[in-house]
Amino acid sequence: MSIFIDKSTKVLVQGITGKEGAFWTKHMIDLGTDVVCGVTPGKAGQHVEDRPVYNTVKEAIIHHEVDASMLFVPPRLTKDAVFEALASGIKKIVTIADGIPLHDMIRIRQAAKDYKALVVGGNTSGVISPEEAMMGSFPHWIERVYKKGNIGVMTRSGSLTNEVTAMIVEKGYGVSTLIGVGGDPVPGTRFAEMLPYYEADEETKAVVIIGELGGTMEEEVAEAINKGVFTKPLVAFLGGRTAPKGQKMGHAGAIITGGKGSVEDKITALTKAGALVAKRPRAVGELLEELNVPK
Amino acid sequence: MKLYEFQAKEVFNEAGIPIPKSRLIQSIDELSIALETVGLPCVLKSQVLSGGRGKRGLIQVVKTKEEAHQEAKKLFTHEANIKSLLVEEAIDIDQEVYISITVEPEAAKALLIASSEGGIDIETLAVEQPEKIVKYPIDIRDGLQNFQATEVAYGFNFKPDITKQMIKILLKLYTVFKQYDAELVEINPLFITKQGLVVAGDGKIMIDDNSAFRQTRYAQDLSDYRTEAEYEANRAGIPFIQFDGDIGLMCAGAGLTTTVYDLINYEGGTVANYLEFGGPNYKKALEAMEICLKVPSKVILIVTFGTIARADVMAEGIVDAIKRLKPDRPIVTCIRGTNEARAVEILKSAGLEPLFDTEEAVRKAVALSKEAK
Missing domain, CATH: 3.30.1490.20 (ATP-grasp fold, A domain)
Known part of the structure; x- marks a missing residue:
């Protein structure tokens, strides 16, 4: 099992005819993703990887059953594209766009709540269940990172995710589903909101979160553990322990404000809740072993 | 992007918020x-x-x-x-108040923050006397409603004519927040003068960088940068911060670069600059190295683990940059990701000794930075 996406998830691709959209659609299909159709306004009648293209999502869902929408849409147009997918009743949406305006992201997250949908991203690589399916732009062919297994991974980063996941795989583990919530200050979906899915998934034996300074997402994870929403072992790696205070370094979401969001606060909250915090990427795999998480 | 006080006050003035x-x-x-x-x-x-x-x-x-x-x-x-x-x-001050509007990511709302204890560090007050701070969530579909501003303003227990001025200022501050795609608009202190007027004593506006395409009024110029390298990096669209340590970072991915920064500190080294050329910038190795060489570092450390960025393309870019720029200091590389085997070949053929483990690369860079002293 996996969460959010597996081989049976029927995926529509918005922006399928663009350079990036066409490129990653091919890789999504290569991995095993069931891409059923695509949408690009004005390109109806075309095909990408033999999948039909429609002008609008509304038109596409007349002809296809769709569970999820993958957006390869520029940041300025992302709000509209997300709203289009939501209006058509799609409940799982992933956007990898880097540069979505902050106020647009507030509206996107608010709309997702109203529709009881999950919008993952932006500024992320997306979601992948290794050796099964993906929505996004992961180099799934790098075997020492994207290996199937029983560790759930959630991350605010791209390259750092490869770094940390490689260390998990090095210890003989693999990944059930990796969710990139993204590096923006207002991600569409937050860490704690995905925990119930990992909790319910039998295959997932532990969760690793790759967080960083700024925001309160890691504190919310600690709270979810405290409330008993999540009961499996959890290991966190947090970047930016030594980052200079008040300096915008790293992702836009990573700035310490109001005495909140410092890595020390996050470590305290997570440790109190019973999670383990790794100081270095390599320690993540070691801590999973220490917790006797089965391989 | 943060505006100067005089720019923020210019915006306030245009919006109808009184300024001195x-x-x-x-x-x-x-x-x-x-x-x-x-x-x-x-x-x-x-x-x-x-x-x-x-x-x-x-x-x-x-x-x-x-x-x-x-x-x-x-x-x-x-x-x-x-x-x-x-x-x-100079204003005859009777009282100082704090007001700001920012975003609340979890609730997906704007957040109005107000306190009758202005002029101080609001972050310290939030920790020490949280009861003195009012936080009021705003649905950005409707914006700040008149009744909401009224509720907040009456909460201060001012005289009626001051409360009326306060309501107007709160409503106008919200229009600035919306109009400028702000991360934060803040008036601290907001003066209540002995003459009974409410006036913005200071002004802070932070505009969301992702909205720069539709917020073109205030652009940063050279004088806003501390060093030439910072200016060059900004022009090239490469995230960069200069410090005064020994190791220049030329890494890919914001999270990975921040982690390498941590690892250097753990190993007793110091960072000369943060530079990230991942994502859409992964073909900019030449520009990135040029900027790194402007910084007085002792060694340059290149760590990547690309997602979209291809390792072989990065390696080619780095080798080309070294040939053209002939760096005067050692370079440590640790390049992983798609086509990483090919990347190793490219780096080796150029006489480099590519490493494959981040921690090992960090230790080597720290050692080299100390030898150079």
Whole structure:
């Protein structure tokens, strides 16, 4: 099992005819993703990887059953594209766009709540269940990172995710589903909101979160553990322990404000809740072993 | 992007938020005219983007012309590299209030924050006396409603005419927040004068960088950057911060670069600069190295683990940059990701010794930086 996406998830691709959209659609299909159709306004009648293209999502869902929408849409147009997918009743949406305006992201997250949908991203690589399916732009062919297994991974980063996941795989583990919530200050979906899915998934034996300074997402994870929403072992790696205070370094979401969001606060909250915090990427795999998480 | 106080006040003024009488000067020669307009006593406020100006002596109250000239001269020659002063009328302050609007990511709302204890560090107050702070979530579909501003303003228990002014200011501050795609708009302190007027004593506006394409009014220029390298990096669209340590970072991915920064500190090294050329910048190795070489570092450390960025393309870019720029300092590489085997070949054929483990690369860079001393 996996969460959010597996081989049976029927995926529509918005922006399928663009350079990036066409490129990653091919890789999504290569991995095993069931891409059923695509949408690009004005390109109806075309095909990408033999999948039909429609002008609008509304038109596409007349002809296809769709569970999820993958957006390869520029940041300025992302709000509209997300709203289009939501209006058509799609409940799982992933956007990898880097540069979505902050106020647009507030509206996107608010709309997702109203529709009881999950919008993952932006500024992320997306979601992948290794050796099964993906929505996004992961180099799934790098075997020492994207290996199937029983560790759930959630991350605010791209390259750092490869770094940390490689260390998990090095210890003989693999990944059930990796969710990139993204590096923006207002991600569409937050860490704690995905925990119930990992909790319910039998295959997932532990969760690793790759967080960083700024925001309160890691504190919310600690709270979810405290409330008993999540009961499996959890290991966190947090970047930016030594980052200079008040300096915008790293992702836009990573700035310490109001005495909140410092890595020390996050470590305290997570440790109190019973999670383990790794100081270095390599320690993540070691801590999973220490917790006797089965391989 | 953060606006200067004078820019924020310009925006406030246009929105109808009262500001003190003031004049911006770029040199000491303009002071006399400014004093005539503003009057004495007045306040000389250094226009810098960093906070804590009061504590650093960058704000001076002056009573006479002589004193004004003396202090202005000191400020213009201050090490903080002050380019302009806001000469502002001194206000008879009865009370100082805090108001701001920011975003609340979890609730997906805007958040109005207010306190009758203005003029202080709101972040300290939030920790020490949280009960003195009002937080009011705003649905951005509707914006700040009149009744909401009224609820917040009446909460202060001011006299009715001051409350009325406060309501207007809150509503106008929200229009600024929306109009400028702000991360934060803040008035701290908001003065209540002895004459019973409500006036913005300071102004802070942070515009969301992702909205820069539709927020073109205020663009940063060279004078906003501390070093040439920072300016060049910004022009090239490469995230960069200069420090004063020994190891120049040329990494890919914001999270990975931050982690390498941590690892260097753990190993007892120091960082000369943060530079990230991942994502859409992964073909900019030449520009990235050029910027790194402008920084007085002892070694350059390149760590990547690309997602979209291909390792072989990065390696080619790095080898090409080395050939063209002939760096005067050692370079440590740790390049992983798609086509990483090919990347290793490319680096080796150029005479480099590619490493494959981040921690090993960090240790090597720290050792080299110490040898160079």
